[in-house]
Each structure stands twice: as C-alpha cells, then as structure tokens.
Amino acid sequence: MEKLKKYVSVKDEDHFYHQGAVELLIFNFLLILTILTIWLFKNRRFRFLHETGGAMLYGLVMGLIIRYVTKSPDVESGTVYECEKLKSGPSTLLINITNQVYEYQYKREISHHNVNGHQGNAMLQKMTFDPSIFFNILLPPIIFHAGYSLKKRHFFRNLGSILTYAFLGTAISCIVIGLIMYGFVKAMVHIGQLKQWEFHFTDCLFFGSLMSATDPVTVLAIFHELNVDTDLYTLLFGESVLNDAVAIVLTHSISIYSPKENPNAFDAAAFFQSVGNFLGIFAGSFAMGSSYAVVTALISFMHLTKFTKLCEFPMLETGLFFLLSWSAFLSAEAAGLTGIVAVLFCGVTQAHYTYNNLSPDSKTRTKQLFEFMNFLAENVIFCYMGLALFTFQNHIFNPLFIFGALVAVFVARASNIYPLSFLLNLGRKQKIPRNFQHMMMFSGLRGAIAFALAIRDTASQPKQMMFSSALLVVFFTVWVLGGGTTPMLACLQIRVGVDPDEDLKAKAASQSASNLDKNTTKAESAWLFRIWYGFDHKYLKPLLTHTGPPLTSTLPEWCSPVARLLTSPSAYGDPLKDGDTVYIINNDELTENYESSAHIPVPAQDSTGSIQATGKEDIQEGDLGLGGYKLQLQHTAGQPQKNSLA
C-alpha cells in the first residue's frame, strides 16, 4: 500500500517536471519564431514593425491561445483555507492532508479581492513567472552589455548633457507624471470610479518614477542599423541607460517613503530621508559595481613570479570575468543596494580597465557572450510582455487611467527634453539642434524596466491598475513610436549613414580650426572630465592595466619605492617597450600641458572606416583637440592590441 502511494507520488512529481519543460518550450518556441522573423525582416528591410515589436506580437498571440484554448480548471485553487494556528506566513508550510505531509513554499501575499482571479486555469498561472527572475536573471546581462559596449569616446563628449537628462530629466518626468496622474485620480474619484483612500499622491509618484524609465532597445537598434548621427545616438543611449538606473533607485526610494501621519500630507523628514536614501543607494551601488570591476582588473593584471598569467587560459579568464560581474549585481542586491546600477557601472569599468588586460581570445569571448545573453534576454522580455497581457490574471483596465498615463508620459517627456535642451544649449558649444530635440522627444519609448518595476508589486488594486496601464503604454510606444522611428528620422531630416569615427574627427577638426580664436577652448564638461582623465591616466590605468605610463614616472619622488612595488615588471619588460616609452613620454607631456597646449588640427588618423570606435586613448584628441599627428601614428602603429572596446 505504501509502495503504491509512493509510485503515484513519483509520477506526480514527474508530471511537475514536465510542466516546467512545457513552459520553457513555449518560450523557446516564441524565441525561435522571433529569430526567424528577424531574419525575414532583415531580408525585406521591413522597418515599420521592429523585431522587439514582433516578439511582443508573438507573445500576445501565444497568450491569447493559452488563455482561450487550453482549459484545465484547477478546482482546488480559488478556495481560501483558514488556519487559526498560524500567526504569520512562514516561508515553508507543512500541511497534513489525509495523513500525508506536503511541503508548500511561500510565494506571495494577495489581497482578498484577487482571490477569485485565481480560479483561472493552472497553465496561465505557471506562465506568469516570478518577477525576481526579471531582476536577477534577465535584466543584468542587458544592462551589463549596455555598460560594456558603451562608446566611451562619444559618451564622455556629451557627459554633462547625458547626466542632466538622466538625473534632472528623470526627476522632472517623475514629478510631472505624478502630478498629472494625481489629477486624473482625483477626477476618477469625482465620477465615482475610485475610492478616495485607495490612491495617494505617493502612489502617483511611484507610477511616475516607474514610467520615467525609457527603453534603449528598440530605438537604438534602428539607430544602429541606420547609422544615425552619432551625437544624437550617444545622447539617447546615454540618457536611456542612466535614466533606467535613476528610475529604479527612485522607485525604490519612493516605495520606502512612508510619512508618519496623513499619507497625503507632505512630510519633510520622510522626504529628506527618501532623498538621502536615493543618493546613498546610488552612490553605494556605483561603488559596489566599480570595485568588483577593479578587482577583476587587478586579477587579470596580476603577474606573480613563476606564475603563468591568467590570460593564458581564456576559459578561466572569461569565467572569472563573468562571475565577478554577476557578483557585482548580487552583492549589491544582497547589501540592499540596486544591482542594476551596480552592474551598469561594473560594465563601464570592466570595459575601461579589465578589457585591456584580457587576452585577444577572451576579448572576443566576453564580447560575444554578453552580446548573446543580451540578445536572448531582450527577446525573452519582449515575448513575456506580450504574453502578460493575456496570462496575467489580475488586470484592471481603467480607460481613464490609461488615457491619463498616455497623456502624462508625453507631457512629461516634453517637459523633460525641451526645457533641459534649452538650458544645456546655453552652455554647450555645439548646440543640440531643434530636430534632435524633436527626435529625442519622439524616442521616449517605455520598455523592459518600466514593465519589470510595475510587475514587481501587483498585490493591491492601485498597483494592478498601474501595471495594466504601464503594459499598455509599453505596447503603444513600442509599436507606434518604435514603428514610426524611420519615417520620423526622414521627416526631421536627420542624417543617416554616418560613420561615427569619421564624424567625430570631422567635428574635432572643425572645432580645433575654429578654436584658434581661443575663447571656446573648453569643450563641454571638459573641466570635470579633464581632472578625472588626468588622474585616471596617471594613476589608475598604470595600476590596473598594461597601458599608460609606469607609476614610477607619475607618482611624486618620495613615493618611488611604493611605485616600484606596484608597477608590474611587464611595464618594463613589455615587447612593445620602445614604442611605449616614446608614447608615454609624449602622452605624459600632454596630460601636463592640458591648459597651455597649442591646438593642432588633427588629421585623419586611420582609414579603417569601421563603425567600432578605435579606442580609449582617442578621447583626448576628439574631445580636447590635443595630440599631434606623430604621436597618433606611433600609437596606432605600435599598439594595435591596446584598442579598447568601442
């Protein structure tokens, strides 16, 4: 008897395994379809529906099929059981059912009004996977890849503007959406669609912060394909990458803003606590991410006596690189910080330092690995967003709220881009033209981050309404704005087919030429950048990579014993020693003479014509208009392997 029961239970368990396989298979099937569609699109040069839109469409259709075709009513679910003995929800629950003990694991808390929603079929429930999978598995590779593949040269050129859009812009966007939504909520309460106590101003702000995260995927994929003007590309890319980080931390800060008494009244103490929280979390995550990258750089740089370098074993190197980068994310999460922010800056730092130490094999491996993971994760997310419209069980579609969300998103985008562009143009030497502003306004798609932030908490009715509306806003922006990107570019007469390298050189040359009148010497954000660049080049680069001058020459005289200890023997014993030395000396003079140097126009330095930017050392020529032709020749001829990730 006991035997028979056991076998039944084994079969039951097998059934559970197969269930997991079926769900994964559905995702695999969707992804395969998406890939085949992308292939078709690439052939037909079809740009009105982008691949991400396609992935969403397939997810939608699949969700429809699962919802209305498969019917396996799970009779038991939907019934709430009473348990008087329990005081709080333990993480694991052991229940005795007809003399057999079953183990149940805590999943979530649900409101009473959602209980009937669970009477749907079990398949739907299983397709709705845990939001923590988004944050722990799917988002990190996407964000890391964004940081790792950042075109640093262009990014730093526009650093000031990008930071303004990302920090100030996101704050403006959050507040504007919050205010507009609060207006709509008041109207809904007025016409009786909503009860007063359900929706507070903080909830509106919460919605505002999550809707402020713009998605880089769709627009930038099109921009990349068309080779749109590099400055526009960089502004949009930098903004959307950083603003994701800002929006995530902002959402977190708002969710823990809990005023003592009346939740509608303004509580200064709680507000400042939230602001402090925001700054602390952002700074902490930044530090966590960068320090992991620095550790990776140090390990890959390490050169002990009688020890083969790590770069002799590309597999180990790639593994370590991957694991340490992921650990940056996990450590930040474990420490209560924001993993996404940590992994973003980890990616940037890895590209800046570690990448230079990697073996050529590992350089390709890491690039391809993260490219691949990014590709898969992106498509999974877009498929899942499509699926969620039909498989998520507790949607609350309120037409007024959805309309309000759409209006709010556009107004907020406008009040972010236009005023800030105006202010930035006051300071910028090279103005952001009107048509760029319109394009940036138009490119405010919402995507994965907004969705992930909204799905993270769908326990209460307001949160469900927010999630449903956010999902529809994502659909609308991806399909309508994403589909309209190519026509819009044509309409606004924005240059396409630009080679980023050539472009930058041309701009630098014209800039240097016009610089002869000496009053526009300082490029935008140059003063901050220059200090950082000097420090980085003189101390950090030599400490962490094989490039740059040896520490012995950059540190003051009294530090020389320490410097000699820290400088790796390879800094002297490198096969490229001669070229290096000349380069280092020249370059060192350069960093010393930032302020006073003459501005020699930079001729075209290489004719590779590749889209990939040439390297990290190019920053000073491009941005600061420094550097001579001779130096550049030595640099590109003698050290081709030191080109960093563009």
Next chain:
Amino acid sequence: MEKLKKYVSVKDEDHFYHQGAVELLIFNFLLILTILTIWLFKNRRFRFLHETGGAMLYGLVMGLIIRYVTKSPDVESGTVYECEKLKSGPSTLLINITNQVYEYQYKREISHHNVNGHQGNAMLQKMTFDPSIFFNILLPPIIFHAGYSLKKRHFFRNLGSILTYAFLGTAISCIVIGLIMYGFVKAMVHIGQLKQWEFHFTDCLFFGSLMSATDPVTVLAIFHELNVDTDLYTLLFGESVLNDAVAIVLTHSISIYSPKENPNAFDAAAFFQSVGNFLGIFAGSFAMGSSYAVVTALISFMHLTKFTKLCEFPMLETGLFFLLSWSAFLSAEAAGLTGIVAVLFCGVTQAHYTYNNLSPDSKTRTKQLFEFMNFLAENVIFCYMGLALFTFQNHIFNPLFIFGALVAVFVARASNIYPLSFLLNLGRKQKIPRNFQHMMMFSGLRGAIAFALAIRDTASQPKQMMFSSALLVVFFTVWVLGGGTTPMLACLQIRVGVDPDEDLKAKAASQSASNLDKNTTKAESAWLFRIWYGFDHKYLKPLLTHTGPPLTSTLPEWCSPVARLLTSPSAYGDPLKDGDTVYIINNDELTENYESSAHIPVPAQDSTGSIQATGKEDIQEGDLGLGGYKLQLQHTAGQPQKNSLA
C-alpha cells in the same frame, strides 16, 4: 493602517529577493574560488587533486560553514498544520492567516519521519535547490557539449565496443550492484538495522542503475591534458557518455516497474513492460534529438531566392542553434521521454550536419558558448555536491550500506569491463590490451549523473539512504580514483603525449600494410558503419549540408525531378565548384567501390599537428583504409572551410 501593512509586505518581499541574491552569491563565490584554484593548479602542475575535486572540497567547507556558523532558526517550520477540508495537495494553496491571504506553492511531499529534520535553519533549506534545476538547466549543456565535441572519427572506429560497454555493461553493472546491495540489505535486516518491508529488490536495482552512470568529467580532463592514447580515451569517453544516457533511462524504467502483487516476486509481464519501456524511451529520445538537429541543419542550409542566408547573421544563427538544441531537450521531457538522451544525440547530429552549414563566426561562437556553459555547469555541480553533504537535511548514513555500495561499485565495474573486454577482443582486430582494461576499471568514477538521479527522489527513508551513500561513493571515487589517475597511468605504462591525428594515421597505415593478406579487410564494426556511411554520404549529407555529391547524381534516374528540387542552387553555384566536382566524383567512386578497392597506404596528409581532428571526410581513410593521396590533397587544399568539428 492598510497602507502601513502594505509597506511591511513590500519590505518582506524585498527581503525574499535579497535572500535569493545571497544564495547565488555564495555559489558565485565558490566558483570564483574554484577558478582561482584551477589557475593555481595549472601553474603548479598539481595533479593529485583535480579541479573537480577542488570544487567539491570548497563546497564541503562552505556547507560546513553554513551549517554550523549561520543560525537563523525559523520557528514556524517544523510544525505540521492540519487541514481537514483539503482532500489532495493542490498546486497552489491560498491560506487566510490573521485576515491576510497568502499564496503558497506546492513543493513536494515529505514523509512523516522527515518532518523534524526541517527544524534546521532556513538558510540550509534555501541552499538545497530543486533537483529539477539539475535536470533542466545544468545537465543539458554538459551532455550537449559532450555530443557536440565528440571526436567522430575515433568514436566510429570503436563504435561496436563502445555500444557493448554502454548497453550491455551498464545492464551488467546495474544487476550486479542490485544483487550485492540486496545481500547487504538482507544482512542489515538480519542484524536489525532495517525493517524487512522497507527495501525491496527493485529498490536495490534502482540503486544499481543510478550507480552505473560513470562520470566522464574528471578522468577525461586529465586524459585530455596528458594526451593519453587515443583509443583508450575514445573508449572511456564514448562509454561514459552513452552509459549516462543508458543509466538515466534504466533508472526511469525501473522506477515505473511495479509488479502487481508481491514486490519481491518476479513479475514477467511487468518486467517486459519495463524492457519495452526502456527501448521505447531510448528510441524516442534518440529520434527527438536527431530530428531537432535535422531541422536546425535544414534551416541553416536553406537558401531561398532573394533571401540572404542565415549564416550572414551569426547572432541569429547562434541563437537559433542554441534554442533548437535546448528545445530538443525540453520537447523530449514534455513528451515523457528522456531529455538528456535527446540532447546528447542532438549534439552529435548538430556536429555532423549543422556544423558544416554554419558561418565561420558561428562555428567559433557555438563551440565557445557550449564550452563555457559546460565549464560553468560542471563546476556548479561539483560545488553543489560538496555543499550537499552538510546542507541536505535528511541524510541517513548507514556504515554497512555505504560499505556495501563501495564494494558493489567495484565488483560491478570489474564484472563489466573484464568479461566484456574479453568478448570484444575475440572480435576486435586491434585488441584492447590488459593495461587499458585495468585503466578502464580504475576510471569508473561516479559523478554528476549518479548524484542527480539520487537527489531526484529523497522522499522515503530507503531513498535517503541511497542518496547519502551515492554521495559518499562520488566523493570517494572523485578524490581517490580521480587523484590517482596520473600515478595509475604511469604504473600501467600507458602512453601519454599522443597526437590523436598522427596516432590514427600511424595505426591506419600499419593496418593497411598488414591488410595485404586480405583476411582482415573489415575493420571492427565496419559492416554496419559502412552501410550507414554510404547512406549518409549519398543522401543525408547532400540534403542537409553543403558537402557531398549533389542529390541528382546519387538518386536513381526516376527520382531526378525530386532530386533537382531538393538540391540547393549552391551545390552548383558554389565558388569551389571545380574542386568540388572532382572531389565528388572521386569520392563517389570511393563509396561505390568499398568492397573491391585496392588498399593504398595513406601517407601523412597534413602537418598541422593539431589535437583537433581534421574532419568528417577523414573517416574513410582512417577507418576503411581507402582514399588516395591525390584526392586528399584536393580535399584539404580546396575546402579548408568544410572541416567539421573534431
């Protein structure tokens, strides 16, 4: 009030997220340590403890720390609650606790006697991850990689022996272990350590089948590093890869063998049902795996008019390759077959057909991707095995049973290798020498598969005892036998530092020379292989890849319209057309003249000296002793890009 509660719950949920991060972080940390250790070992040429043993050791230490240092007693768990209303365990349970509804998800059924075991700390419980993660996530890449990187030339040379060891050997091993364990169980019952009804003969056979899966990882890593004799390497590799598949299906078949009446009596009907089941599942999984690979090959081969080939987009190609291979696994699981077997044959078929169609970029990408996934998954599994010794909560260590298991494993290995080698040597032209047999006997390590099969079901006390014993056997074999591999090789005077290509050529040459007396013309397993090879070369290769003769020339006259339709335009319009044609004609004559061709000694054909075998077309020269020098030259000179995965 409701507001405050909500915030508390959000924080609680956050706490849950961070918990997940902490566990992942521990694994990351272990893996990083392992990688650093491997690096150290590679430098020190330290071979007494292999990297897998190291990973296990770190896991063990970490498990010890988690068990005895962290103490966070979860008061609630350990208490069993009654629920009279429930009749069976639903997949989702909604429970009302102090006016708040919580959702719980079904995890597993547990026996009454295990309930007190759950009173340990929550951390331990969280570190014990779901066995389905092993089967669905960690094992597939390892097994696929084994199939994908199979050295086909050497494998097919020894196909007969490998199949004998894998099928017959595993069956012998299973029965011998089962019988010995049954003896030990009887003894335990006799001295009162066990109750009669707890352990049936089928349980012993179940243990026998799971302990019959030998692990290829540790030994082969050492063999690969040392370049051990190729035949020995191939025999062991082929055996351990296929025997994993056999053992998995066997375990499944035994677990569903349920005789009607007395579980100790032999029930012929149930037995034959199990045998039929075994064959059906094996054949079905094989078919499922290969057909997915064939679909991949067809898609990558497809060449529609006005359509860019898929190989123009390496990312899409790699993505499709990855997803379809994983789908092979998932489909098999969803259909109630064995995913591991499906993914193994999928890997072999992908390497045989699809690999030839891939772009050079995708060839590297797929190889590196699966190599990397294999590396990570392997180390995770070994770390986890170490962890499990202290974190698994329901260990039952019975000294007699453990001793019995060790004895049984060795006796079973001996009665598998020696008799079968004797039988095979009767038929084999090139005998398996005595020292190879000893080495094969010694290399019977147990590893990931045995562990995964044992952990899949730990509900009852016998199963727990089996799991604990299996774990200890794995530790013993990996540390003692794995560590002793290098000394053992020296002791048995087995050649190391062999170049597999040179080796095969030398053997083929000596074989061809001695073949002049015409009575040893047929190489081992050649008759079966020859039929298959002819069919494959004439029909499948041209249908699925760009290599081989066009179908128009291989199919009979009356099929020519169909053949013309199926032959891709590239078979004619290839830039390598000329070389191809000559090659095809020569080669076609070759396949026609298998029986009657003169045996020309094959001279050394290329001097690359690489460990990677040169390609698929080499089979006929190496194994069958056919092919002329002229043909070979055309082949290697004209079509370097068609070399397949070695």
